[in-house]
Amino acid sequence: MVRRVATLSRTTSAAPGQVGTSPAPGGPGVSSGRGSRLSWRHADSPTRLRLATAATVVAALALSAGGFFAIDRRDTAIDDAAEAASQLIQVQDVRVQVVQADSLASTAYLVGGQEAPEARAAYDERIAAAAAGLLAAAGAATTQDAVDLRSAGERLAVYTGLVEQARANNRQGFPVGAAYQRQARAVASELVASLRTVEQRTRERVDDSIARGARASWLLVLTGLLVLGALLLGSWWLAVHWRRLVNVPIAAAAAIAVAVLTVGVSMNASAQSTANDAVRGPLSAADLVAQARAAGFDARSSEALTLINRGNGAAYEEQWQLSADVVSRALNESCAVYDVGCSARAEADRYTVGHGLVRELDDAGNWDAAVDLATAGTLDGEVQGVGSNPPADFADFAESSGADVAEQASAAQRAFDDADGSLVALRLAVALAGLAIAVLAVAGYGQRLREYR
């Protein structure tokens, strides 16, 4: 670089003697086939000034377009991340509605014909919410997700049909109802599995969009440095060759280029870091607590199934353990890392203690007491206190985890909106700055060019 600058300085100092002897003042395309370095060497000063103007204008326009494109790309990437994040939260909500409905249906089966009207209404509400959520999610989904969400919707219809059959049979005292309930549970598990696939793909979409946004900066940096380099080189050349200390328009253009680079890159980086923070912070926390929530309802449903299979719920107890493990892992992480879901964790722990008591009673052959404790929170007719009242402890967990998810999800959405907002104006400002640099470069070199007329 330094060597090349020295060559330039030698050639430029020899320039005045060559005035008028040069071949026709051609543009940058004039060449003897040995490249632009030769054309520059053989060119006279006005030609060189025109070449310098053209090169700077091209670089400035590149900054204008490249900067606009880079910021726009980041803006789009952050938009995509925000959209995927909201999709993730929506699909998780559908999953929670489904497992919650299933836990209500299983518990209702357990109490036979005496299903409380409010439990029935809650079940209907969950199913309606799940159906509406699936419809909404399918509208905003990618093609592959839309296929999975549609099949989840079909399974939801099959599921509700089976639950109705189970109910009708159970109400008449027909044990075939239990087979329908088992089948319904199997369909619900398939449904939940397909939603989890969509969730995992959506998580990857969030990550990809964030990474894409991070990569988008290079074009702004590259074109910015190109312009700045051209301007610095140009102003040094003008200073040495024409003995002017400062060419005001070129210096102003360089100042704008520095400003674009500084402000543009730092705002761009800050938008990215706001988006990163949204993902690392509230969105991760919401994701973890939502997973804990879905697993919690699944555990509650398994608890009912251990009792439906009176005294022999080993298979469902294993499912309970698996779900409880997900609850505790997810909430441990969200509480330790994000300080979110800590009270839900304490409530889940209390519910676990109560569940242990339910299992103890059932395993000891005290099935009626186990059912009473699991469904009404009573033992020998007495309402149980904290630590052994599974329905009350579980309701607390459900409520606070729901509030946590809602709060974190909206915090994530706000952060994405913040990240996004500044970029729209920045995009325009960078484009205009590029044009301004081009105009100033023409003006700056034009001052010297006029001396040759």
Added chain:
Amino acid sequence: MRRRLAGALVIAMAFTAAACSGDATLPDEVVGEVAEATTTPTTAAPECAADEDRPDLNVRTYPPLDVDPPHVASTGERTVDQIRADGQLVVGVSGDTLLFGSRNPLTDEIEGFDIDVLKEVAKAIFGEGGEDKIVYRVITYAQRLPALEARDVDIVAHTMTINCRRWLRINFSSVYYQAGQKVLVKTGSGFTRVEDLDAAKARVCAPEGSTNIDFIRNSETTRDIVVVGKADITDCLVAMQQGEADATTGDDTVLAGFAAQDPSTEVVGDAFTEEPYGLGMNKNDVELTRFVNGVLADITASGRLADIARTWLVDSGALESVDDIPPVPAPDYSRELPS
């Protein structure tokens, strides 16, 4: 000049660093784990020699208990006295076989033929009110033998057919009900025997791993039948209701319960196998087995067993009259006591 260029390079590096700071990613999906249950090593199922596996030999059991001289417990045996001292009789039953063992969702009680027989045993052990000392465990077909072997339950009453292979692992009481394999079809389907189903190449459902499915898979008379296998026999009724199967084959006792749950089905034809039901006990519990045989002899003599059969099979409408209840063969107590 050099300094200025160096400065530009530093700025460039700083910008690039700002642009490339680590991308945020969401945490991986949380996956739960449970400690794997310790499984007992499975040994090859013992086999019966062909000449031992005969219906008349299979139903032989130990003679009813002679209370005098008093029984001396052998190692690993759970005696009637121990059960009495514990104050509870743990039994393995079906939870969804209507008429034989199922939970009544209106009362939450488990009820049926098998349950009533168990109540008689409990009364004999604990005296009057002994039926309240029963602890019910709902178990599946596949769990009947393992539950006894693991001593999770004292007695199994679960529509269980006495056969030679099972005798190698557990003890059986004398026969308390003589069931047989039949078919359940849709009312008005025109099928009256298993041969009709074969001729029509009908889809017939049976639980996987059952003797019932083995029969329709292997018998010459059923070779054109399309077999529909399900995990549980109750799933077969669901399969028929959902149009996935035209018929179900199983013990007439279970099928009678299905017909009671779905009036658009009926049990047709004669039994094409013999399924003598017995209560199951742990292989070591010889005294308990003999005690139970004594109870069965008593309730047969007193007519109580016939009453139970009438309550669950005739009064429920599953059979038309007491004459339709298959006669229970006289007990054969000729099985040699273990030394």
